[in-house]
Amino acid sequence: MDTTTARPASPVHHPDPAAPAVRARDLHRTYGRGAGAVHALRGVDLDLAAGTFTAVMGPSGSGKTTLLHCLAGMDRPTRGEVHWGDTPIARLPERRLAVVRRERVGFVFQSFNLMPAMTVAQNIALPGRLAGVRTDRTRITDALARVGLAGRERHRPGQLSGGQQQRVAIARALAARPAVLFADEPTGALDRTTGHQILALLREGVDQDGRTCVMVTHDPVAAGYADRVLLLADGRIVDDLDRPTAATVTDRLARLGG
């Protein structure tokens, strides 16, 4: 009997460890149609290595938030593809995308987006609850400890400073232990000192936990916390800086007129 016949391919999914954490190819996003159409993204290609911190910068209206939303699976590109690891997400059905998004990525907004009537613990558990998943107490406690807010479970957002509220928002994003954290101007509503604490926290997540972080910012000092800066203009990546400093970023932005 012939026992050498090839076995059928295994149906089990083995993630490719060499795949970039986030990859975009030929990403286009057009709002509206016809003469009034706005081409917010006009062909973006990028690979973001796992365990790196990338800042996205560029003049107002250059497409930064649109890019972040498309990369984070919060908006659908008009054309092109986004991969998280080796999973293509741009055309996943909405319910499937919601599950994968919850498992793989977190999002932090400039305005914290906490529910004022809920406690800190309830805010952290909310994304899970909306997805029908219970967030156990240790996850909440761990996430709060990670952001330096141990013991604040029962506080309400209104009893916390802006910086502390942003920490809760980060804890909420971290509770699902995402591989990638997206942040849109996370320090935009904070004073400089508080902003630095938040940036140090994002940096720590990359260095200690191997998380991938992608942040939109207008602030060259904030961008100096990143490993890499992508500069957008008119919906395209026009520059790519490794190991940026506030000075090099300011210089490149000035050349862009941003």
Ligand SMILES: Nc1ncnc2c1ncn2[C@@H]1O[C@H](COP(=O)(O)OP(=O)(O)OP(=O)(O)O)[C@@H](O)[C@H]1O
């Ligand atoms: N929902 C929308 N409908 C129509 N046009 C939009 C929409 N969202 C964004 N745009 C347009 O797309 C372009 C890119 O917007 P986007 O918010 O991505 O830029 P940005 O670089 O993040 O800007 P800013 O720095 O001012 O926040 C802009 O011309 C904007 O007006």
